Amino acid sequence: MPRLRPKGTPGKAGAVRVLVTGGDGFIGQHLLAHLLAGDCDVTATSLAGTPADGTLSRAERGAVEWRRLDVRDGATVAAVVDAARPRRIFHLAGYSSSAEARARPADALEVNGMGTLNVVEAAARARSDVETVLVAGSADAYGRVDDGPIGERTPLRPLSVYGTTKAAQDVIARGAGPALGVNVVVARLFPLVGPGQRPVFVLPSFCRRALAIRRGATDSRLTVGNLDIARDFTDVRDAVRALRALADLDRPPHRAWNVCSGRGTPVRQLLEWVIEVAGIEPEVVRDSTLVRPGEPEAVIGDPGRLSRATGWRAERDLRACARATLDWVASSDAA
Incomplete structure (x- = not known):
């Protein structure tokens, strides 16, 4: 402390x-x-x-x-x-x-x-x-x-x-x-x-939608953009x-x-970690409006x-970071 x-x-x-x-x-x-x-x-x-x-x-x-x-x-x-x-x-x-x-x-x-x-x-x-x-x-x-x-x-x-x-x-x-x-x-x-990031960014956005599904949202689909790009998170x-x-x-x-x-992590991997730690089985749907034209495949x-x-x-382990972010989003939504 x-x-x-x-x-x-x-x-x-x-x-x-x-x-x-x-x-x-x-x-x-x-x-x-x-x-x-x-x-x-x-x-x-x-x-x-x-x-x-x-x-x-x-x-x-x-x-x-x-x-x-x-x-x-x-x-x-x-x-x-x-x-x-x-x-x-x-x-x-x-x-x-x-x-x-x-x-x-x-x-x-x-x-x-x-x-x-x-x-x-x-x-x-x-x-x-x-x-x-x-x-x-x-x-x-x-x-x-x-x-x-x-x-x-x-x-x-x-x-x-x-x-x-x-x-x-x-x-x-x-x-x-x-x-x-x-x-x-x-x-x-x-x-x-990490914890505290606004939902306009990819990981907390995944977390917020995963939590809504876990809480029983009517729409169990999880819409995503391009999951195949890799970024140095x-x-x-x-x-x-x-x-x-x-x-x-x-x-x-x-x-x-x-x-x-110095390591690239596919956005798909972030989503899989969030789904795993949230304990849900959503239908993942690609939304073309969420894809940025000309986006590089990898930035490392x-x-x-x-x-x-x-x-x-x-x-720090990124899977553990995904869990910490999910927990933070859950506590923030409940506050």
């Missing part, structure tokens, strides 16, 4: 002061729990100013200093950074859903691109010394790659609106960092799964360990780092750079 200090009390001597933008999101809440367990002094932001319900315990939420922030507002970003006086900034705030970015492309580009520039500029002008800004990027920035595992030298050729906004964020972060004298690290996150709890390890690197030799397992990353620099590797 992490040692938690009440909000507003002095941090423990030697504790690392960190700021997490978008701390109430899926990745953010898992990262906050990890940082608190590591005895960090944590400030986090959200659009609402208070954390949404999720995976954080009440004690963990209370141990964080929460601030309201829209990263498009450069003046407020600067004020929050000055008040938090962080040594490390984890910039997670932004659009994370392909469907939502497609529905509001201009807004997604402003948030993911200009919002990131605001954070880097605030770090450069901060009255305290910010050692590292870690930006949560996305493997969607790579686009289609047909010749083996994706390494960090692979060109960014996004295929979607979301991927385009994340490619823009990536370029802005890696360019603005050295230009402004800030150590900026971009973590190119491949697809993450990683448990979010492994991923946040990687983010902390990257932020802790002293003078990292690279600006971009893949966070992935190379985590070698990260592993060599930090010793990190993905450790």
